[in-house]
Amino acid sequence: xxxxxxxxxxxxxxxxxxxxxxxxxxxxRDQRGVALAVVGxxxxxxxxxxxxxxxxxxxxxCYLGAAWLVATQQYRAVDNVAGTRWRQLGAVGAxxxxxxxxxxxxxxxxxxxxxxxxxxxxTALSRLVFAHDTxxxxxxxxxxxxxxxxxxxxxxxxxxxx
Amino acid sequence: xxxxxxxxxxxxxxxxxAGAFAAVWRRDLTAALAGIPLMFAGAGVALVGIGRFAAxxxxxxxxxxxxxLLAIAxxxxxALGLGVSGREGSR
Numbered sequence: 741x742x743x744x745x746x747x748x749x750x751x752x753x754x755x756x757x758x759x760x761x762x763x764x765x766x767x768x769r770d771q772r773g774v775a776l777a778v779v780g781x782x783x784x785x786x787x788x789x790x791x792x793x794x795x796x797x798x799x800x801x802c803y804l805g806a807a808w809l810v811a812t813q814q815y816r817a818v819d820n821v822a823g824t825r826w827r828q829l830g831a832v833g834a835x836x837x838x839x840x841x842x843x844x845x846x847x848x849x850x851x852x853x854x855x856x857x858x859x860x861x862x863t864a865l866s867r868l869v870f871a872h873d874t875x876x877x878x879x880x881x882x883x884x885x886x887x888x889x890x891x892x893x894x895x896x897x898x899x900x901x902x
Numbered sequence: 903x904x905x906x907x908x909x910x911x912x913x914x915x916x917x918x919x920a921g922a923f924a925a926v927w928r929r930d931l932t933a934a935l936a937g938i939p940l941m942f943a944g945a946g947v948a949l950v951g952i953g954r955f956a957a958x959x960x961x962x963x964x965x966x967x968x969x970x971l972l973a974i975a976x977x978x979x980x981a982l983g984l985g986v987s988g989r990e991g992s993r
Contacts, residue, residue: 832927
């Protein structure tokens, strides 16, 4: 990786992490939407600097869409039932997660692990799911979509009846 | 200046932890939903980094397929969560 890509990588990582902190800390909904869009831009830059142009394009479109959804004003707020103490404990847990992930990234030994069970990876998995077991995958996907749509419809009807 | 897998993992860890923090810290659940794409972004960055650096000899598409899937799933989850929460003034 040459210096230009490295500079792009570090600049994009700074942009995306800053946007992520904005999503967590900014008070207004439209500000959080803009912060999520900034995350999408930084993420696209990260992927592009890692030679993943198509992923960068897909991520940019998806995260801009999610940012538009978050920023729009027409959704009502749903209050969290967890109290302040639980939220503080959760924040400490997020800090612990960062420490564990950073430690495992610093160690990095598992990268050199060898798997002897045959070919394993996204390509092998997708070949299994989308070629060998296509019908079963389609059936499960249809079932999940119908279940989610049905659950959403039932929930909305019940809420409207209250 | 160079980039290696450890740097990619550090960025992925920062994104995932920021997403977890956003998910647990926001009082409004629809705002907490925005933490999910951040956690998925961290996972996607790690996957693409593994495909770029660690999958020596293999195609780089190893992790990119899952990164695309994660980005789409993150948007779908946000849309589903906001749809379930309902529009303002609908009841």
